[in-house]
Amino acid sequence: xxxxxxxxxxxxxxxxxxxxxxxxxxxxxxxxxxxxxxxxxxxxxxxxxxxxxxxxxxxxxxxxxxxxxxxxxxxxxxxxxxxxxxxxxxxxxxxxxxxxxxxxxxxxxxxxxxxxxxxxxxxxxxxxxxxxxxxxxxxxxxxxxxxxxxxxxxxxxxxxxxxxxxxxxxxxxxxxxxxxxxxxxxxxxxxxxxxxxxxxxxxxxxxxxxxxxxxxxxxxxxxxxxxxxxxxxxxxxxxxxxxxxxxxxxxxxxxxxxxxxxxxxxxxxxxxxxxxxxxxxxxxxxxxxxxxxxxxxxxxxxxxxxxxxxxxxxxxxxxxxxxxxxxxxxxxxxxxxxxxxxxxxxxxxxxxxxxxxxxxxxxxxxxxxxxxxxxxxxxxxxxxxxxxxxxxxxxxxxxxxxxxxxxxxxxxxxxxxxxxxxxxxxxxxxxxxxxxxxxxxxxxxxxxxxxxxxxxxxxxxxxxxxxxxxxxxxxxxxxxxxxxxxxxxxxxxxxxxxxxxxxxxxxxxxxxx
Numbered sequence: 001x002x003x004x005x006x007x008x009x010x011x012x013x014x015x016x017x018x019x020x021x022x023x024x025x026x027x028x029x030x031x032x033x034x035x036x037x038x039x040x041x042x043x044x045x046x047x048x049x050x051x052x053x054x055x056x057x058x059x060x061x062x063x064x065x066x067x068x069x070x071x072x073x074x075x076x077x078x079x080x081x082x083x084x085x086x087x088x089x090x091x092x093x094x095x096x097x098x099x100x101x102x103x104x105x106x107x108x109x110x111x112x113x114x115x116x117x118x119x120x121x122x123x124x125x126x127x128x129x130x131x132x133x134x135x136x137x138x139x140x141x142x143x144x145x146x147x148x149x150x151x152x153x154x155x156x157x158x159x160x161x162x163x164x165x166x167x168x169x170x171x172x173x174x175x176x177x178x179x180x181x182x183x184x185x186x187x188x189x190x191x192x193x194x195x196x197x198x199x200x201x202x203x204x205x206x207x208x209x210x211x212x213x214x215x216x217x218x219x220x221x222x223x224x225x226x227x228x229x230x231x232x233x234x235x236x237x238x239x240x241x242x243x244x245x246x247x248x249x250x251x252x253x254x255x256x257x258x259x260x261x262x263x264x265x266x267x268x269x270x271x272x273x274x275x276x277x278x279x280x281x282x283x284x285x286x287x288x289x290x291x292x293x294x295x296x297x298x299x300x301x302x303x304x305x306x307x308x309x310x311x312x313x314x315x316x317x318x319x320x321x322x323x324x325x326x327x328x329x330x331x332x333x334x335x336x337x338x339x340x341x342x343x344x345x346x347x348x349x350x351x352x353x354x355x356x357x358x359x360x361x362x363x364x365x366x367x368x369x370x371x372x373x374x375x376x377x378x379x380x381x382x383x384x385x386x387x388x389x390x391x392x393x394x395x396x397x398x399x400x401x402x403x404x405x406x407x408x409x410x411x412x413x414x415x416x417x418x419x420x421x422x423x424x425x426x427x428x429x430x431x432x433x434x435x436x437x438x439x440x441x442x443x444x445x446x447x448x449x450x451x452x453x454x455x456x457x458x459x460x461x462x463x464x465x466x467x468x469x470x471x472x473x474x475x476x477x478x479x480x481x482x483x484x485x486x487x488x489x490x491x492x493x494x495x496x497x498x499x500x501x502x503x504x505x506x507x508x509x510x511x512x513x
Contacts, residue, residue, distance in 0.1 A: 129194025
């Protein structure tokens, strides 16, 4: 490169044709002579126009480290933030379900109004904040319900509260659902909501299958996006299942919840209970009545318009309302215990030594394992059954005073037939299996005795009678299957009918059907 410079310098000092010295102005060297000295052009930062800026990704905050030491968790515990103290936490997913007529929407709307107003909810402190209510059912009556709440809570300031009610439901199965809700919140000026209610899950799940874990996973994912975007609670309002003892649909819904609340109605008393509290112990059940309230509005015929509000009341007398399987399991256990006590007394032993194993109890009910476990858990929760190791006992809990679930004794001391399950005759077993005879009984013989006493026994009665007669569960099961296959019996509404015929769907509660 040095020689190149020297050559160029000499060229610059060469005499010109006219006798002078040649200058750069007179004759420049060819352009390619500088090729070796050209530097790359500096990079220019391109500033996009306003339109292109919209397409750029938003800067993401740095992600925290994946792992942290246990000391941090122990020394810096996260603060528990309550939305409704003791009932619903902030930034959680909750579900409120209930039976038909139990006042689900009345309860949810009163919660939303209290949160927006910052007024206590039936003695539970509220963290005030904007509330959004995505409504899919009862659109026509929501104004009357809110009017009734406002009139019974005149100091809450509902007309000026940040409570926003939708005109329609937003199907959460659609890909644009969360964006639509977000845009609506922004357009309404709701700011950052503290809670978003979705009433009901069934309407919001349009196009999804409630019984599909995959579909309900999509719905829960949409709720989580709303919750994470605003740091708010999302409360789903849902229907109870067929047996009214749990929320309808896939169990994947409950698994994803932080809080589950149950509303039940009995004799005009509505009970709100905690059925799942992921991070707390739950709360003591609250009881209400729906009280009629004059809205001071008039309809087109100048007639007064009434609505209702929840009003706290005393809980009803605590009687146990047992379902079909719970009644069956409790009846079987009581009869098995009584039979064991009788046998011990006849043998000169103490009746207090009577014991029934869990295996014997389940075999005596004839229920499939899942149905039996559900009924067993309910009976234990109600204090009617106790478990000690592998043995089960009957405690002194109270049952419903409905005589349809009890044996009535006539003047002769023999148990009479009682009416149960819609008036179908149910024949007690105790009357013909008081003691074992020398001849070994069989399951079909037991059934014949049941049928001769009148009415059509249930499958559970048949299996229970066989157990009390000393026939094992396996033998009874094979006998029942054989009787059905040969057309000796069929089952309708859980009752054994003689002769061939088609079984109905209720037989699925029993392991053999």
